[in-house]
Amino acid sequence: MHLDEYLGTTHQAQTALAGAFRQVADAHGDEPDLAHLCEILAAQCDTHAARLKPFAPADADAPTHAFGGPRSGPLGLLRDLLDLYVLASACDMAWTIVGQAARGARNEDLLGVVTACESETAIQLKWLTTRIKQAAPQTLVVA
Amino acid sequence: MVDRIADPWGERTPYSPGEPWPVRVDEHLGDPGPVDGWHRSASVLHSNGDAMDIAVRGGRIVGVRGRADDRVNHGRLGPKDLYGWQANNSDDRLRRPLVRDGDRLVETDWDTAMDRIVARSRELLDGPGGWGRFGFYTSGQLFLEEYYTLAVIGKAGIGTPHMDGNTRLCTATAGQALKASFGTDGQPGSYTDIDHCDAIALWGHNVAETQTVLWTRMLDRRRGAHPPAMLAVDPRDTPVAREADVHLAPRAGTNLALMNGQLREVIHRGAVDKDYVAAHTLGFEELCQKVEAYPFSRVAEICDVPVADLERAADLLCEAHRLLSTVLQGFYQSNQATAASCQVNNLHLLRGMLGRPGAGLYQMNGQPTAQNTRETGADGDLPGFRNWANQAHIEELARLWNVEPDMIPHWAPPTHAMQIFRYAEQGSIKLLWISATNPAVSLPDLARIRRILADPGLFVIAQDIFPTETTELADVVLPAATWGEKLGTFTNVDRTVHLSEPAVQPPGEARPDLDIFLDYARRMDFRDRDGKPLIGWSDPEGAFEAWKACSRGRPCDYSGLTYELLRSSGSGIQWPCTADSPQGTERLYVDGVFNTAPDMCETYGNDMLTGAAYTAEEYKAKQPDGRAFLIAVDYHPSPEVPDEEYPLLLTTGRTVYQFHTRTKTGRAAELDAAAPEVWVELHPDDATRHGIQDGDKVRVTSRRGSVSAPARLGGVRPGVVFVPFHYGYWDRPDAQPHRAANELTMTAWDPVSKQPLFKVAAVNVAREG
Numbered sequence: 001m002h003l004d005e006y007l008g009t010t011h012q013a014q015t016a017l018a019g020a021f022r023q024v025a026d027a028h029g030d031e032p033d034l035a036h037l038c039e040i041l042a043a044q045c046d047t048h049a050a051r052l053k054p055f056a057p058a059d060a061d062a063p064t065h066a067f068g069g070p071r072s073g074p075l076g077l078l079r080d081l082l083d084l085y086v087l088a089s090a091c092d093m094a095w096t097i098v099g100q101a102a103r104g105a106r107n108e109d110l111l112g113v114v115t116a117c118e119s120e121t122a123i124q125l126k127w128l129t130t131r132i133k134q135a136a137p138q139t140l141v142v143a
Numbered sequence: 144m145v146d147r148i149a150d151p152w153g154e155r156t157p158y159s160p161g162e163p164w165p166v167r168v169d170e171h172l173g174d175p176g177p178v179d180g181w182h183r184s185a186s187v188l189h190s191n192g193d194a195m196d197i198a199v200r201g202g203r204i205v206g207v208r209g210r211a212d213d214r215v216n217h218g219r220l221g222p223k224d225l226y227g228w229q230a231n232n233s234d235d236r237l238r239r240p241l242v243r244d245g246d247r248l249v250e251t252d253w254d255t256a257m258d259r260i261v262a263r264s265r266e267l268l269d270g271p272g273g274w275g276r277f278g279f280y281t282s283g284q285l286f287l288e289e290y291y292t293l294a295v296i297g298k299a300g301i302g303t304p305h306m307d308g309n310t311r312l313c314t315a316t317a318g319q320a321l322k323a324s325f326g327t328d329g330q331p332g333s334y335t336d337i338d339h340c341d342a343i344a345l346w347g348h349n350v351a352e353t354q355t356v357l358w359t360r361m362l363d364r365r366r367g368a369h370p371p372a373m374l375a376v377d378p379r380d381t382p383v384a385r386e387a388d389v390h391l392a393p394r395a396g397t398n399l400a401l402m403n404g405q406l407r408e409v410i411h412r413g414a415v416d417k418d419y420v421a422a423h424t425l426g427f428e429e430l431c432q433k434v435e436a437y438p439f440s441r442v443a444e445i446c447d448v449p450v451a452d453l454e455r456a457a458d459l460l461c462e463a464h465r466l467l468s469t470v471l472q473g474f475y476q477s478n479q480a481t482a483a484s485c486q487v488n489n490l491h492l493l494r495g496m497l498g499r500p501g502a503g504l505y506q507m508n509g510q511p512t513a514q515n516t517r518e519t520g521a522d523g524d525l526p527g528f529r530n531w532a533n534q535a536h537i538e539e540l541a542r543l544w545n546v547e548p549d550m551i552p553h554w555a556p557p558t559h560a561m562q563i564f565r566y567a568e569q570g571s572i573k574l575l576w577i578s579a580t581n582p583a584v585s586l587p588d589l590a591r592i593r594r595i596l597a598d599p600g601l602f603v604i605a606q607d608i609f610p611t612e613t614t615e616l617a618d619v620v621l622p623a624a625t626w627g628e629k630l631g632t633f634t635n636v637d638r639t640v641h642l643s644e645p646a647v648q649p650p651g652e653a654r655p656d657l658d659i660f661l662d663y664a665r666r667m668d669f670r671d672r673d674g675k676p677l678i679g680w681s682d683p684e685g686a687f688e689a690w691k692a693c694s695r696g697r698p699c700d701y702s703g704l705t706y707e708l709l710r711s712s713g714s715g716i717q718w719p720c721t722a723d724s725p726q727g728t729e730r731l732y733v734d735g736v737f738n739t740a741p742d743m744c745e746t747y748g749n750d751m752l753t754g755a756a757y758t759a760e761e762y763k764a765k766q767p768d769g770r771a772f773l774i775a776v777d778y779h780p781s782p783e784v785p786d787e788e789y790p791l792l793l794t795t796g797r798t799v800y801q802f803h804t805r806t807k808t809g810r811a812a813e814l815d816a817a818a819p820e821v822w823v824e825l826h827p828d829d830a831t832r833h834g835i836q837d838g839d840k841v842r843v844t845s846r847r848g849s850v851s852a853p854a855r856l857g858g859v860r861p862g863v864v865f866v867p868f869h870y871g872y873w874d875r876p877d878a879q880p881h882r883a884a885n886e887l888t889m890t891a892w893d894p895v896s897k898q899p900l901f902k903v904a905a906v907n908v909a910r911e912g
Contacts (some may be wrong), residue, residue, distance in 0.1 A: 033892065
């Protein structure tokens, strides 16, 4: 039974993603669409972490992926968004993993947390994709 | 005629439900007496599309008269139209091109000015990514033919996605909300719905000041037999709010919570048209779940509106048999703009209030020709309401223009205005061509905008009819002809197309905007894939015919229209106008079938909180098949909320006597005299707290800047400060930078429509002196 430990890591990953969204909001405040939205998404991650907390031991392994930013400038923004995407992807798959485990453990409370949170992480990923697709040509080909 | 400055709406002509709106012809000649001729046109000082004839004497415009047989206005004109034409005759029109010589602009000839633009264009276009160095920022005040030509130049000549209009500031949310709910842009309703409705709900729409003739029609119903009930939602005490039976004045930025509460009530009271919802919509269950969290007790707290008033509004909305809604800037320029506007669509879908007389919906436009900016793709859409993410739509355009599909930028949505200015700020856009708009007064956070436009690394072209705060910062200024001096068509809110004839010659060397764009295309030598000129037309009618081909088969189908038909018809004609519907089409979606089929829709949809784009596969999986989307969204507070330092919320808006940045209306004596100077509206309680009395000069300060103006007490809800946005510096250079409302506003936008949030800046006020 490794579920508890994995939930600890998943909890930490949400906290780390919240922190990364906040760092991007601070570092790229001149991008007018980013600061407010990244704060909203960070708050979503905080809520996810809070809902996982009752299931998560404090001494779990740290998540595999860490935020490498924040960086500055348009290229730095693109790389920061990519980092966020990697972190959010790991969180997205973690919901799948935890959801499967919750079914195996017949743990309806835990499954309820997964159901409530996973769609928000999916939208975070989708937004990052949208924003990266917009920024890439201007950043890499024009600037 | 009564004094239309004192009474902007004129005399009442009451009428009853189902009767035709009586004719009342409004006319104003500057100098009475015989005229040489009358020339057909319509209004370009608001979005109502009031049809008129322009009077000419001795080669000058001398007045206007409403067209009695036009479906839109039945002869009426508003004060801006009755007096605004005088601006055409102003002595300070731009007459010759100007080019920058160090810190000043000097007169030159067209060849010199255009050569300078073309030389810079060629240099920038050279090499990979050249397209990304161009930005085009156009207007809601040109003609259809001009927008379409500009769109083809940008999308197939230069191949840039960086094109938008100032429609981004006024009507982007209307377009986006229509797309999100119904599949494509396109106004469902008709102005004749006022003749049949039994209730009118005005959501953030001060129609009495923005579209005076539309308001006149509503007032005439209100004074007739069986008048419609009226609901106004506005934080200000407007003429609409005073007329309404129920007035809700929510805290700025909370519209979505208000709407969610009303929809919950509609559902709980059993006022849902279950058959309509089952047959014609998707998402009812999710909407029910989402709005359940908004009982009136909670909405009352979020919005600061009494529960009893919310109940009265719900009575009105639930009891109506023929409900008409209109939506404008109170929703479009506020927090969660698209999401809140979609809830008005939801209201009409839930109640089955679409597609029949009186059951109508106007997602309004602010500017006169904004509809055409949207249709032709000069605004960050693709021409003909096509979907940038649909390869088949791109290939249609490529065939039409005879270019490779890859030439047409479609890797991401067209770049919206605020992002264009951000790229210019960062230096990756190096040429910005501004036509018929004045961003140095109308965009948010003006200190930033002036800094961007003044940067020597940005080559700014400003095409206008007067010297403006923007032309002052340009490298090349091109003098344009305007309404009454050029030929073309434009389309109003309810899809009515009007022809506008040239009545007089433009002043000096000024040219129609179409001629300027065509000249640029010729000099740049844009070619199609067979080596022929990309732009195959050379006059307005040629451009109109090209546009007809582009619009054919799309929702905004103009293929049945001709200049000849528009000349010979007494009235303007509503699109779609085709061989099957040669008289036009009064209402859309009469059969409850919406434009949501995947091969028809203009968007695959966006998440309303983030703006994240859904994919074609995700869209198709929903199997919309002609059903409308009921879009459910939770309320989130604004990006900027009041705090100790900035305890009040600013909302900006209009006065009935001025348009946009007053370039025209400030030059018409009657209009200028009626509202010559900026002011600040404060609630008396807030004024008392700050020791301010009526008439005191006050300073309003935000994190961006400050405005000095006399205080008017009253007219707004507590906690809100109102400043009209028309006033800049061309007539008061001494007041810079403390006169324009946009010194205060913030650079932030709705995640879906990308419309700036003009109505939610935190400010403080203090008495001056």
